[in-house]
Amino acid sequence: MATCSRAVWKVLAGCQKQLLSVNAPTSTAAPRNLPVRTFAAVKALKKDKKDTTDKEVKKKRVVVDDKDRHKPFGKTAWVPVDDVYIMRYYPRTLHSTADTIGMLKKFQVLDFTPSNQPVYVALRLDMKLEKKKKVDPFVSTVHLPHPFKTEINKVLVFTEDPNQARAAQQNGAAFAGGVELIQPILDDEISADFYVAVPEILSKLLPLKSKLRKKFPKNKRGTVSPNISKALELFKTGHEYMVESDCYISTQIATLDMPSEHICANLRTILTDVCSYRPANMGPFIERAIMTSQTSEAIWFSAEDVLPKATETNDQ
Numbered sequence: 001m002a003t004c005s006r007a008v009w010k011v012l013a014g015c016q017k018q019l020l021s022v023n024a025p026t027s028t029a030a031p032r033n034l035p036v037r038t039f040a041a042v043k044a045l046k047k048d049k050k051d052t053t054d055k056e057v058k059k060k061r062v063v064v065d066d067k068d069r070h071k072p073f074g075k076t077a078w079v080p081v082d083d084v085y086i087m088r089y090y091p092r093t094l095h096s097t098a099d100t101i102g103m104l105k106k107f108q109v110l111d112f113t114p115s116n117q118p119v120y121v122a123l124r125l126d127m128k129l130e131k132k133k134k135v136d137p138f139v140s141t142v143h144l145p146h147p148f149k150t151e152i153n154k155v156l157v158f159t160e161d162p163n164q165a166r167a168a169q170q171n172g173a174a175f176a177g178g179v180e181l182i183q184p185i186l187d188d189e190i191s192a193d194f195y196v197a198v199p200e201i202l203s204k205l206l207p208l209k210s211k212l213r214k215k216f217p218k219n220k221r222g223t224v225s226p227n228i229s230k231a232l233e234l235f236k237t238g239h240e241y242m243v244e245s246d247c248y249i250s251t252q253i254a255t256l257d258m259p260s261e262h263i264c265a266n267l268r269t270i271l272t273d274v275c276s277y278r279p280a281n282m283g284p285f286i287e288r289a290i291m292t293s294q295t296s297e298a299i300w301f302s303a304e305d306v307l308p309k310a311t312e313t314n315d316q
Contacts, residue, residue: 093300097264097301097306099301120253120292120293121291122290122291123250124286126284140273141221142239145262146258146263147239152172152236154174155173155235158178158198159201167228168229173196173232194240196223253266253267253270271286286303
């Protein structure tokens with residue numbers, strides 16, 4: 001009996017081994033033969049950004065000469081035939097100064113706007129020089145032949161000489177004094193349109209530099225001068241304009257109710273003074289000239305028609 005039971009257990013154990021061997025996953029993957037490298041790998045070359053072979057050839061800007069063409073390049077014709085047309089199909093019309101002023105006066109009558117509204121001029125200057133240099137932005141004050149302001153400008157004079165201060169007030173200065181005026185200016189107790197100083201006191205006015213900013217006395221602006229009386233004559237009734245955003249000038253020149261001859265004379269004075277800052281042996285200084293009133297549209301005009309003929313011949 002014991003022999004039979006041992007035989008049965010052997011048979012069961014053999015069956016169990018057989019079942020386990022059948023269900024178990026068999027690995028049939030062959031051993032991998034990894035390659036052996038007997039040489040050093042070549043280092044990958046980086047592309048040089050400054051390689052001349054990969055440089056893109058910059059296309060030169062082609063300037064088309066439209067003088068001898070029957071129509072401008074990219075446009076339909078030189079002048080539109082009808083009164084109503086699409087502006088982008090034709091070159092912009094440049095009016096003469098007399099026609100521009102007449103159009104502004106006509107717009108005022110048709111629109112029923114105030115007749116004493118200001119007239120502005122906007123200029124774009126060619127400030128480029130050779131070797132990527134530019135003309136420095138400037139500020140200028142001129143005497144207009146026909147002033148449009150009814151009040152004189154308030155001028156403050158810095159001087160420590162009591163005689164100069166007394167003479168400045170007699171000649172029309174709103175304020176005159178020395179360092180005692182610094183604190184009232186910082187406290188906004190007094191203010192002026194122009195601040196004139198003698199050279200001796202300029203170093204003592206540095207606390208006002210951040211307060212006055214562009215109005216701080218400077219030699220280039222003409223507000224630092226030993227001749228106080230001459231500076232007062234200029235700044236009491238002078239008209240100031242400046243170059244903004246590197247190459248733009250926008251300033252008032254007159255009021256629309258003034259005669260056309262007076263508006264043209266004021267415009268000629270400002271344009272002549274602007275062209276005086278043009279470097280020698282350079283081309284035209286004014287690239288674009290626009291005139292407008294407070295309520296009208298902008299009208300492009302030719303600045304060459306306003307400039308005196310004598311200055312044009314001298315520049316040539």
